[in-house]
Amino acid sequence: MKTKIVIKDSERLVADLSKAYRAVAKQTTIPILTGFHLQFTGESLTITGSDTDNTIQITEDDNCSSSQPCAVVVPARIFLDIVRKLPAGEIQLKIGENEISITAGKSTFELKTMKADEYPSFSLDDTGVCVEIQASDLANGLRLEYACSVSAMRPTLQGIHIVSKEKAVTFVATDSHRLGSWTVQLDQELKLPKMILPATAAEEMVKLIEDTTDKVTIHCTENSLRLTCKNVTYASRLISGTYPEISRVIPTIISTTFVANRDELVKVLERVSIVSKEGKANMCRLQVIQSAMPSLLISASQEGMGKVQEEVFVSDLEGDTFEMKFSTKYLLEALRHMKAKEVMFQASGANAPLIIRPTGDETGFALILPVRSA
Amino acid sequence: MKTKIVIKDSERLVADLSKAYRAVAKQTTIPILTGFHLQFTGESLTITGSDTDNTIQITEDDNCSSSQPCAVVVPARIFLDIVRKLPAGEIQLKIGENEISITAGKSTFELKTMKADEYPSFSLDDTGVCVEIQASDLANGLRLEYACSVSAMRPTLQGIHIVSKEKAVTFVATDSHRLGSWTVQLDQELKLPKMILPATAAEEMVKLIEDTTDKVTIHCTENSLRLTCKNVTYASRLISGTYPEISRVIPTIISTTFVANRDELVKVLERVSIVSKEGKANMCRLQVIQSAMPSLLISASQEGMGKVQEEVFVSDLEGDTFEMKFSTKYLLEALRHMKAKEVMFQASGANAPLIIRPTGDETGFALILPVRSA
Numbered sequence: 001m002k003t004k005i006v007i008k009d010s011e012r013l014v015a016d017l018s019k020a021y022r023a024v025a026k027q028t029t030i031p032i033l034t035g036f037h038l039q040f041t042g043e044s045l046t047i048t049g050s051d052t053d054n055t056i057q058i059t060e061d062d063n064c065s066s067s068q069p070c071a072v073v074v075p076a077r078i079f080l081d082i083v084r085k086l087p088a089g090e091i092q093l094k095i096g097e098n099e100i101s102i103t104a105g106k107s108t109f110e111l112k113t114m115k116a117d118e119y120p121s122f123s124l125d126d127t128g129v130c131v132e133i134q135a136s137d138l139a140n141g142l143r144l145e146y147a148c149s150v151s152a153m154r155p156t157l158q159g160i161h162i163v164s165k166e167k168a169v170t171f172v173a174t175d176s177h178r179l180g181s182w183t184v185q186l187d188q189e190l191k192l193p194k195m196i197l198p199a200t201a202a203e204e205m206v207k208l209i210e211d212t213t214d215k216v217t218i219h220c221t222e223n224s225l226r227l228t229c230k231n232v233t234y235a236s237r238l239i240s241g242t243y244p245e246i247s248r249v250i251p252t253i254i255s256t257t258f259v260a261n262r263d264e265l266v267k268v269l270e271r272v273s274i275v276s277k278e279g280k281a282n283m284c285r286l287q288v289i290q291s292a293m294p295s296l297l298i299s300a301s302q303e304g305m306g307k308v309q310e311e312v313f314v315s316d317l318e319g320d321t322f323e324m325k326f327s328t329k330y331l332l333e334a335l336r337h338m339k340a341k342e343v344m345f346q347a348s349g350a351n352a353p354l355i356i357r358p359t360g361d362e363t364g365f366a367l368i369l370p371v372r373s374a
Numbered sequence: 375m376k377t378k379i380v381i382k383d384s385e386r387l388v389a390d391l392s393k394a395y396r397a398v399a400k401q402t403t404i405p406i407l408t409g410f411h412l413q414f415t416g417e418s419l420t421i422t423g424s425d426t427d428n429t430i431q432i433t434e435d436d437n438c439s440s441s442q443p444c445a446v447v448v449p450a451r452i453f454l455d456i457v458r459k460l461p462a463g464e465i466q467l468k469i470g471e472n473e474i475s476i477t478a479g480k481s482t483f484e485l486k487t488m489k490a491d492e493y494p495s496f497s498l499d500d501t502g503v504c505v506e507i508q509a510s511d512l513a514n515g516l517r518l519e520y521a522c523s524v525s526a527m528r529p530t531l532q533g534i535h536i537v538s539k540e541k542a543v544t545f546v547a548t549d550s551h552r553l554g555s556w557t558v559q560l561d562q563e564l565k566l567p568k569m570i571l572p573a574t575a576a577e578e579m580v581k582l583i584e585d586t587t588d589k590v591t592i593h594c595t596e597n598s599l600r601l602t603c604k605n606v607t608y609a610s611r612l613i614s615g616t617y618p619e620i621s622r623v624i625p626t627i628i629s630t631t632f633v634a635n636r637d638e639l640v641k642v643l644e645r646v647s648i649v650s651k652e653g654k655a656n657m658c659r660l661q662v663i664q665s666a667m668p669s670l671l672i673s674a675s676q677e678g679m680g681k682v683q684e685e686v687f688v689s690d691l692e693g694d695t696f697e698m699k700f701s702t703k704y705l706l707e708a709l710r711h712m713k714a715k716e717v718m719f720q721a722s723g724a725n726a727p728l729i730i731r732p733t734g735d736e737t738g739f740a741l742i743l744p745v746r747s748a
Contacts, residue, residue: 078679081648085641099680107645111680267459271481274455305452305475306485 003070005040005093008063010086010104014045016058017080019232022204024076025051033102035073036080037119038277049076054201055122066193070095082109122235128221129191133169135212135229137184141171142206144182146333147366148199149175159196161243164189172246173199174367178330179246179353180337182364192218196243197225201236204312208234225341250367251348251355256288256319259359260296260312262335262343268298268310269332275308276300278329281370285332287323290313300328314345322347325371326354334366379414379467380435390421390432391454394414394605396578398450399425409447411493414440422456423450428575429496435556439561444469445490456483474706478577502595503565503597507543509586509603511558514738518556520707521740522573523549533570533664535617538563546620547573548741552704553620553727554711556738566592570617571599573608582608593709609744625722625729630693631664633733634670634686636709636717642684643671643706649672649682650702657745658705661697662688674702688719696721699745700728708740 007013017036023193025033028051037048045060072095079102083091086104094101095113103107142160149157154176161172209216209229219226226235256337269284276284279302287297294317324347335343340358347354348349351372357365381387391410402425411422419434453476457465460478468475469487475480476483516534523531527605528550535546544557575589575685583590583603593600600609643658650658661671668691675681698721709717714732723727728738 067507078648078652082645085645085648089643091457106685107642107682108684109645109649109680112678153401267461268481271456271459271483274452274459275483278452304486305449308483310482311480342510 003040003066003095005064005066005070005095007045007091007093009089010083010091011088012060012063013045014080014093015062016231017076017083017194018093019208020047020049020056020058021076021080022049022056022207023051023056023234025050026160031336031362032073032114032118033120033155035114036076037073037116037224039071040064041114042066043068046279048119050120050122053237054197054204055233057233059231060165062229072100073114073119074100074111074289075114076251078111081200082111095374096115105245115154128219130163130217131190131192132215132217133186133190135209135214135216137169137186138218138227139206139210141169141182141184141335142197142202144171144173144180145199145202145206146337147173147175147178147180148202151175153320155239156243158243159239159348160202161194161196162192163194164179164192166355171224172243174244174246177327177369178334179192179249179367180334180364181246181366182362185363193222194243195220195225196241198241201225201234204313205234205236206324208232234357249353251346251352253348254319256317256347257344258288258294258296258314258317258344259344260314262338262340264312265343266332266335269328269335272298272308272310273328273332275302275306278302281371282327282329283325284328285323285325288317288321290317290321310330312370316344316347319347322350324350324354327371330368331356334368338362338364339365377440377442377469379438379440379444379469381465382420382439383463384457384465385462386437387435387465388454389432390605391450391457391734392448393582394421394430394432395450395454396421396423396581397425397428397430397608397718398423398449406447406488408450409488410450411445411447411490413445413490414438416444421555422493424494424496426494427572428578429607431496431607431609433605435605443578446474447488447490447493449487450656452485455486474480490542492672495605498712502593504565504591505564505566506591507558507560507564509583509588509590511543512592512595512601513580513584515543515556515558516576517572517711518545518547518554519573519576519580520711521547521549521552522576526551530570530615530617533556533572533575533613535568535570535579536665537568538566546617547711548618548620551701551743552708552709553623554738554740555620555740559737563735567592567596568617569594569599570613570615572610572613575599575608579608579610580610582606591634623747625720625726625728627722628693628720628729629690629723630696630721631718632668632688632718634688634690636712636714636732638686638716639717640706642686643702643709646682646684647676647702647706649676649680652679655745656702657699658702659697659699662691662695664691664695690718693721696724698724698728700742701745704742705730708738708742711740712736712738 039046047058089341092103172181217228294313299309338358340360343360344357353367353369413420421432466477546555591602592612658674670686673683712732714734716733718731725742727743
């Protein structure tokens with residue numbers, strides 16, 4: 001006997017299917033993972049999409065009524081396309097043994113389905129540690145994914161290291177050429193285990209929470225992190241292994257410091273990048289000029305093409321002048337991650353990494369290794 | 375001695391460079407065609423971009439002042455990037471023998487240039503026929519490029535055939551599976567020669583004129599068409615050859631006619647397309663149902679995936695019922711090109727092409743060959 005289901009608001013269903021679709025396997029040898037798992041219970045629908053590494057589960061309350069409890073796996077891309085293109089409003093579903101019919105007005109679709117009991121189980125149990133964190137704080141930490149390694153040579157560097165200590169959580173990412181660190185102060189102590197969250201999952205989680213002003217819930221087990229924001233749960237497998245100790249790479253003796261306007265630096269570097277990105281190393285030269293109005297010269301050149309020079313006034317200059325080369329891309333990404341109006345540069349000699357720190361309330365820093373001159 | 379030039383409004387320059395960039399050669403063995411030809415005369419700047427088949431020339435009056443007349447070829451992509459990223463406002467240029475410097479505030483770029491006298495001459499002379507036409511009328515005709523062939527096997531079908539006769543201009547495009555025709559009635563007689571305009575140029579010209587409510591000027595020679603809209607001139611080489619005679623492929627004996635709502639049909643076909651596009655032929659079945667409320671059934675199915683059926687009420691049904699298969703894509707493209715609220719379908723038996731005509735003021739039609747059943 002077929003199960004009859006009425007969906008009240010197709011637009012709400014489209015919004016939730018679109019979110020769950022992000023975790024659906026796009027290229028896989030396991031056909032059932034290309035589907036949505038739909039679980040109907042009375043007036044509640046639970047949508048699951050997963051590629052086994054990442055799982056998104058969304059519960060819709062009061063948007064459907066089903067004649068009996070029922071579960072089915074439908075082809076995700078096509079099902080989403082159909083619901084999106086149907087006129088907004090009510091949709092009727094009829095679920096049979098191997099097929100589902102989708103009807104709205106004079107439109108009727110019939111799709112082959114897959115068996116719900118062959119879908120992997122992603123039971124999100126309640127073991128492990130569970131804490132609450134402000135969505136914007138978490139998002140700032142997860143945005144460090146920009147600094148993660150994209151190489152599979154060192155798997156631990158493909159993730160963000162998350163460490164909590166007393167009332168602080170610190171996020172660290174590095175690809176061994178540059179590093180980003182971000183610390184969030186909390187009202188209460190979080191007892192999270194150390195973990196390495198894959199950069200790809202961090203990126204998706206940011207999209208999920210960036211418009212949220214509330215707190216979200218993090219739930220950790222030994223090998224997974226689960227984020228719950230309203231009716232959406234995103235679970236990601238963690239990267240196993242030991243994250244490198246980073247404290248020894250942070251210079252302790254600083255030879256030059258100065259402060260500059262972050263917004264202006266971003267605009268200047270975007271222009272410098274027009275020239276520098278034409279070269280393989282995407283490299284620019286930073287040079288501090290000491291005078292009554294101290295400034296930072298930023299320049300790049302490409303043989304056969306041309307060159308650029310920009311000047312930015314700096315303040316609070318202390319210590320030696322310096323002239324060093326850096327990746328324009330790394331400088332830009334580090335500065336864009338920060339929000340502060342002004343940033344402090346700290347240099348420690350020709351071959352030591354440059355430190356950039358936001359001023360004000362933000363507690364983070366970026367570390368960028370210089371490019372050695374040929 | 376270097377020529378000094380001041381550009382007053384960098385945003386205006388960006389807008390015009392962006393338009394001219396469309397014609398700049400992106401992949402070419404002739405390096406100078408990757409540049410903009412800039413010609414400064416007093417307070418006037420003429421920008422030229424060309425890949426030799428298509429040339430865009432834009433004249434800016436009163437946006438610059440140059441110390442002396444001067445012409446130079448600058449690398450187009452990089453020059454456009456630089457001007458776009460500079461702060462809005464005034465820019466200073468200094469043009470030397472082999473380089474140009476671009477300065478705004480504390481930014482200075484220096485680029486290698488190419489010699490203006492090595493740039494091909496695109497003198498747009500005044501021979502040939504010159505006529506005025508309403509921009510929207512021309513755009514409707516040029517939008518038929520959707521029906522042009524993309525195959526190089528029959529070069530003449532890669533263009534739109536434009537024929538004027540007394541006070542009418544007719545545009546025709548076909549890829550031999552479907553055909554679109556559009557006629558524009560004018561106030562006066564246009565004495566244009568017959569010509570075949572490349573589909574790619576037609577598409578670009580539509581972008582250039584679609585926001586214009588004024589008349590534009592067309593200028594034809596034996597092998598080129600030139601369109602002038604305000605301060606922009608777009609010249610395209612024409613396709614040589616004889617366009618096929620189309621009158622004999624238009625059915626004269628009609629066996630079924632009916633009228634349907636165009637908007638509704640487009641939405642229905644977009645949904646049908648979700649299923650039909652999964653197959654190689656992207657094929658749907660049209661079936662006319664005669665009853666007190668006659669309707670058109672549109673359906674598609676894919677083995678192993680599913681099927682869809684849609685129903686649209688029709689009016690003014692006359693003649694035989696029919697059941698035929700068509701490309702969903704061709705039906706959609708033909709209906710989207712028209713603006714009329716209602717369209718008339720005319721069928722002439724199992725293997726004859728279907729005619730779709732807009733009702734009301736529009737004088738055009740689309741012709742689509744049925745897909746033969748296997």
